[in-house]
Amino acid sequence: MKALSIRNLQKTYNNxxxxxxxxxxxxxxxxxxxxxxxxxxxxxxxxxIISSLVxxxxxxxxxxxxxxxxxVVKAKSCLGVVPQEINFNQFDTVKSIVLNQAGYxxxxxxxxxxxxxxxxxxxxxxxKRDSVSRxxxxxxxxxxxxxxxxxxxxxxxxxxxxxxxxxxxxRRSMWQMMQTLNENGTTIILTTHYLEEAExxxxxxxxxxxxxxxxxxxxxxxxxRMHIEHFVLDLLQPLLEAxxxxxxxxxxxxxxxxSVAVPKERGINQLFIQLNALxxxxxxxxxxxxxxxxxxxxxxxxxxGDVAL
Amino acid sequence: MNYSIAxxxxxxxxxxRFVRIWPQTLLPxxxxxxxxxxIFGKLIGDRIGLVNGVSYMDYIVxxxxxxxxxxxxxxxxxxxxxxxxxxxxxxxxxxAPVPNWVILAGYISGGIIRxxxxxxxxxxxxxLFADIVINNVYIVLSIAILTATVFSLAGFINAILAESFDDxxxxxxxxxxxxxxxxxxxxxxxxLPPLWQTLSKGNPILYMINAFRYGLIGVSDINIExxxxxxxxxxxxLTLISLVLLYKGxxxxx
Numbered sequence: 001m002k003a004l005s006i007r008n009l010q011k012t013y014n015n016x017x018x019x020x021x022x023x024x025x026x027x028x029x030x031x032x033x034x035x036x037x038x039x040x041x042x043x044x045x046x047x048x049i050i051s052s053l054v055x056x057x058x059x060x061x062x063x064x065x066x067x068x069x070x071x072v073v074k075a076k077s078c079l080g081v082v083p084q085e086i087n088f089n090q091f092d093t094v095k096s097i098v099l100n101q102a103g104y105x106x107x108x109x110x111x112x113x114x115x116x117x118x119x120x121x122x123x124x125x126x127x128k129r130d131s132v133s134r135x136x137x138x139x140x141x142x143x144x145x146x147x148x149x150x151x152x153x154x155x156x157x158x159x160x161x162x163x164x165x166x167x168x169x170x171r172r173s174m175w176q177m178m179q180t181l182n183e184n185g186t187t188i189i190l191t192t193h194y195l196e197e198a199e200x201x202x203x204x205x206x207x208x209x210x211x212x213x214x215x216x217x218x219x220x221x222x223x224x225r226m227h228i229e230h231f232v233l234d235l236l237q238p239l240l241e242a243x244x245x246x247x248x249x250x251x252x253x254x255x256x257x258x259s260v261a262v263p264k265e266r267g268i269n270q271l272f273i274q275l276n277a278l279x280x281x282x283x284x285x286x287x288x289x290x291x292x293x294x295x296x297x298x299x300x301x302x303x304x305g306d307v308a309l
Numbered sequence: 310m311n312y313s314i315a316x317x318x319x320x321x322x323x324x325x326r327f328v329r330i331w332p333q334t335l336l337p338x339x340x341x342x343x344x345x346x347x348i349f350g351k352l353i354g355d356r357i358g359l360v361n362g363v364s365y366m367d368y369i370v371x372x373x374x375x376x377x378x379x380x381x382x383x384x385x386x387x388x389x390x391x392x393x394x395x396x397x398x399x400x401x402x403x404x405a406p407v408p409n410w411v412i413l414a415g416y417i418s419g420g421i422i423r424x425x426x427x428x429x430x431x432x433x434x435x436x437l438f439a440d441i442v443i444n445n446v447y448i449v450l451s452i453a454i455l456t457a458t459v460f461s462l463a464g465f466i467n468a469i470l471a472e473s474f475d476d477x478x479x480x481x482x483x484x485x486x487x488x489x490x491x492x493x494x495x496x497x498x499x500x501l502p503p504l505w506q507t508l509s510k511g512n513p514i515l516y517m518i519n520a521f522r523y524g525l526i527g528v529s530d531i532n533i534e535x536x537x538x539x540x541x542x543x544x545x546x547l548t549l550i551s552l553v554l555l556y557k558g559x560x561x562x563x
Contacts, residue, residue, distance in 0.1 A: 053403055101401055
């Protein structure tokens with residue numbers, strides 16, 4: 001069963017800007033799916049159309065087989081959305097924000113109270129249920145939005161940059177929470193600028209740029225397409241200049257830090273053998289950039305190149 | 310899907326909103342109208358004498374009550390819905406399976422309830438100054454509800470079309486207030502020169518105030534049936550416009 005099915009979706013705004021140029025996208029039930037793209041690529045427009053906040057120009061969107069235009073009630077009932085920006089009434093209490101949302105979905109009061117308690121406890125917000133929401137920290141406000149989106153137990157949850165601007169501790173607890181939701185059967189679509197987040201959480205990925213899907217595959221296949229990986233080596237002894245090793249590009253960043261580009265077909269073992277032969281001792285090794293980030297930049301750069309041509 | 314729960318949720322949210330800020334919503338009309346009754350009704354009214362066979366104080370009470378109903382039902386919807394739109398919490402409702410008519414009915418009900426509550430507060434204040442025996446309670450209630458509905462709808466449309474906080478104050482300040490004051494709150498249209506009498510009859514608020522006055526003290530400058538017809542027509546027209554705006558998502562969706 002497809003949790004989300006998008007066909008030839010187009011959106012042209014009144015000022016003539018073409019935000020979406022006919023995208024097709026499928027997300028399977030139970031997936032943890034990353035929708036990535038640079039700012040202005042069309043991600044938010046696509047999410048807006050899926051959640052009925054933006055009118056499409058043409059094309060169709062179905063959520064668990066229910067068309068968002070012709071089968072609105074069922075389509076909306078399957079969907080929960082956590083937007084990028086805080087959009088609840090900041091003068092309301094945490095409890096009333098979540099309860100009101102349950103009411104909009106037609107949930108009887110008794111059930112709404114049970115679901116509200118469950119969602120707030122899941123988000124570690126139960127102690128804050130009577131707090132006025134504007135007094136909460138940024139991370140708590142984001143969790144309120146997730147609790148609100150989850151109150152009607154949607155089968156598909158869209159999280160639009162849920163960890164933007166939150167500290168690393170909260171971000172990691174939110175990752176854990178998203179993984180738990182997904183393990184419990186909720187299909188998740190995540191947009192994020194933290195590509196490390198997408199790489200570690202998501203199984204499938206689509207990259208959107210300039211209103212078009214430029215990549216759509218599973219995460220391992222996409223990462224396997226990297227031809228060169230960049231590593232940073234910390235050295236035990238300082239060097240005066242970068243050594244020359246055939247087949248590898250080495251650059252001395254500081255006397256004790258060496259950057260190296262490793263072609264995939266060569267691997268890293270040969271590099272270490274050569275470094276050993278040159279009596280260069282390595283104390284530690286790390287990726288120069290996140291692998292997905294590197295690939296993402298390569299794909300976006302290719303697109304820009306295409307346009308320039 | 311049970312839409313009555315969604316409707317009740319919006320109405321209760323709206324009532325909590327204006328009750329929570331009662332010093333801004335319920336207290337000012339009590340003070341303002343007490344001053345109207347004291348200055349216009351008591352101090353100046355005693356020198357004016359009878360108007361259409363009743364004391365000036367009795368004559369202005371219905372208009373002052375309805376004027377409060379008009380301004381507060383309008384203000385409630387325009388400020389609440391625009392704030393909801395401005396803070397983007399309207400998205401909470403738009404992503405949920407809430408039909409447009411439920412959104413409209415919820416916000417309009419909030420406006421009507423606040424309008425009637427303020428009208429009741431003003432009516433209670435008026436009892437300190439005037440001794441009115443209600444002529445026809447059904448006319449009083451029906452005209453109050455219909456008038457509150459008209460102006461709640463107007464406030465809703467204003468909120469949808471508004472793009473800034475300035476836009477939600479233009480209509481109340483430059484249209485509603487002049488029309489209310491020129492709608493025969495403090496005078497009978499018979500007291501005006503013929504040209505102004507004719508112009509006044511183009512003011513819908515004149516019909517509502519006079520119908521309400523008829524219900525309260527049995528005095529009116531106009532035909533009551535015409536007032537009902539006009540109010541009903543406005544409600545139908547404004548409801549249709551509101552639903553079209555919601556359907557097209559104007560001011561709400563990109």
